[in-house]
Amino acid sequence: MSRPDRHYQKIEYGQVNVPATTLCALADYFGVSTDYLLGRRDGPVPGEENQAPRQTGR
Numbered sequence: 422m423s424r425p426d427r428h429y430q431k432i433e434y435g436q437v438n439v440p441a442t443t444l445c446a447l448a449d450y451f452g453v454s455t456d457y458l459l460g461r462r463d464g465p466v467p468g469e470e471n472q473a474p475r476q477t478g479r
Contacts, residue, residue, distance in 0.1 A: 431437040439447075448455045453465035 428437065432439055444455050444458060448458055451458075451465075454462060456462040457465045
């Protein structure tokens with residue numbers, strides 16, 4: 422993704438809206454979920470965090 426560092430800094434500060442296709446490409450590049458990039462998950466891998474605890478059946 423050929424953008425200057427300043428552009429990515431603006432994204433981090435919320436000064437630039439990122440198109441969904443770019444967000445997906447960034448998530449694929451870094452091997453993380455889009456939710457992680459958006460700050461909606463604590464961990465980078467989908468399905469490992471923010472899940473309800475499992476029921477043990479007891």
